[in-house]
Amino acid sequence: MLKYQGKRVLVMGMARSGLSSVQLLMDAGADLTVYDRKSPQELAEHMGSIPNRTRLITGEGVEIARGDFDLVVTSPGIPLDNPMMMTIQEAGIPIISEIELAFKFKPAELSLLAITGTNGKTTTTSLVAEIINSAGIPSVAAGNIGLPLSAAVQAEKEGIVSVECSSFQLEAIQEFHPLVSAIINITPDHLDRHKTMENYARIKSRIFMNQTLGEYTILNGDDPLIRQMTPPCKVCYFSFRTTLEQGVWIENEDIMVRLDESPPQRVCRVSEVRLRGRHNLENVLCAVGLTRAAGIEPFLIRETLIRFEGVKHRLEDIRTVNGVLYVNDSKGTNPESTIKAMESFSDPIILIAGGSHKNSDFSEMAKVIARRVKVLVLLGETRSIIREAAEKVGFRDITEASSLEEAVALAKERADAGDVVLLSPACASYDMFRDYEERGEYFRKIVWSLGEDRI
Structure with a gap:
């Protein structure tokens, strides 16, 4: 790109999105500098991905003055109020996120369906990509889901990319413009970074800020914060509580959709949907709205809904040992997500929770624990905070572990046939693991190492 x-x-951060941005910019002939606060030794596994003519700066900070750079591509993990980022802004250097960079390189024949929300993003993003592929249109899931969007726009020349967008990524967009966007829900999360719910919702709403009158955003009509938003484009609401005149809704246990002045169309029965949990209906209705707005016919949407089982680390059945089902919900990184996970089971639950703190409020989660959980096993930075919240509502069967191995061992001791051992931390993983994926994979490894008891 000339x-x-x-x-x-300057590319900030050498994680997946940073390395993908480096490749995109290198191919475009940019004069590149890459910064990461880690030492060269810690970055050894990534060094081979950095082209020889790229400058590398490591350590706790870098001095930047006006005129040093024409552009900064930032990692989603670096807050814009970070002292170094503030210096960059004061120097008048534009800052963009990796998804904004990717949009600038997107082939004209490649469309984006962009999805955000507090919970359900990964499931919805994956489901949308599956529906589109099933309709015969090339599609991949990218963005915050694992495959950087900058990698997807290099690999895909046409079709549709289903893009998971985090609030951290949306903070630094300028022209990012999806064909269809969606906000699944907004509940308290990342308030350590965004400070207030109003600011958090404002950042989420940036997903549709560049859309035009003829395009759709798909919004949760049951969410009061989302209902207050005023998009510049057409709105398709979805609801599993209310019958709508237009949008996506449930009527007599049928999933219905209607856009513009077309007649209502039946997609499928709720009972046909393969995904577990009532909360997943929110994700399904959102996916129906997104794909229908992209032109996919209801019968093709149904074909995917009746076979799509979900994604790794989100209510993922690992195995049954001695009649006990072990479930990996490592992607449950906030209280609302863990509440939804607990409400997906009618059997007694041994809940493994805790991790690094994001200033979350665990009081509502504690009430659900009191109703749904048999034993609570806590670990990580937040174990005392969650314990206090649970004890305030009278729940006492709590034990603490110093590691995930110990937590699983304690859960196994207390579980009876018919119980569910559920890893749903309600917290981020950074106090013990690189990310929720590493935590989930480690849980899977531990569970597969468990032996059956001999009788």
Whole structure:
């Protein structure tokens, strides 16, 4: 891309999105510098991915002055109020996120369906990509889901990319413009970074800020914060509580959809949907709205809904040992997500929870624990905070572990046939693991190492 030829670009962070941005910009002829606060030794596994002519800066900070760079591509893990980011902004250097960079390189024949929300993003993003592929249109799931969008726009020349967008990524977009966007829900999360719910919701709403009158955003009509939003484009609401005149809704246990002035169309019976849990209906209705707005016919949407089982680390059945089902919900990184996970089971639950703190309020989660949980096993930075919340509502069967191995062992001791051992931490993983995926994979490994008891 000629506009980046010779441009001095600083890429912040050497995680997946950073490395993918480096490749995109290198191919475009940019003059690249890469920064990461980790040491060269800690970054050893990534060093081979950095082209030889790229400058690398490591350590706790970098001095940046006006005129040093033409553009900064930031990692979603670096807050915009970080001192180094503040210095960059004061120097008048534009800052964009990796999804914004990817949008600038997107082929004209490649469309984006962009999805955000507090919970359900990964499930919805994956489901949308599956529906589109089943309809015969090339599609991948990308963004915050694992495959960077900048990698997807390099690999895919046409079709539709289903893009999971986090609030951290949406903070630094400028022209990012999906064909269809969606906000699944907004509940308290990341308030350590965004400070208030109003600010958090405002950042989420950036997903549709560049859309035009003829395009759709798909919004949760049951969410009061989302209902207050005023998009610049057409709105398709979805609801599993209310029958709608237009949008996506449930009527007599049928999933219905209607856009514009077309007649209502039946997609399928609720009972046909393969995904476990009432909360997943929110994700399903959102996916129906997204794909229908993209032109996919209801009968093709149904074909995927009746076979799609979900994604890794989200209510993922690992195995049954001695009649006890072990479930990996490592992606449950906030209280609301863990509440939904607990409400997906009617059997007694041994809940493994806790992790790094995001200033979450665990009081509502504690009430559900008191109703649904048989034994609570806590670990990580937040174990004392969650314990206090649970004890306030009278729940006492609580034990603490110093590691995930110990937590699983304690859960196994207390579980009886017919119980569910559920890892749903309600917290981030950074106090013990690199990310929720590493935590989930480690849980899977521990569970598969468990032996059956001999009788």
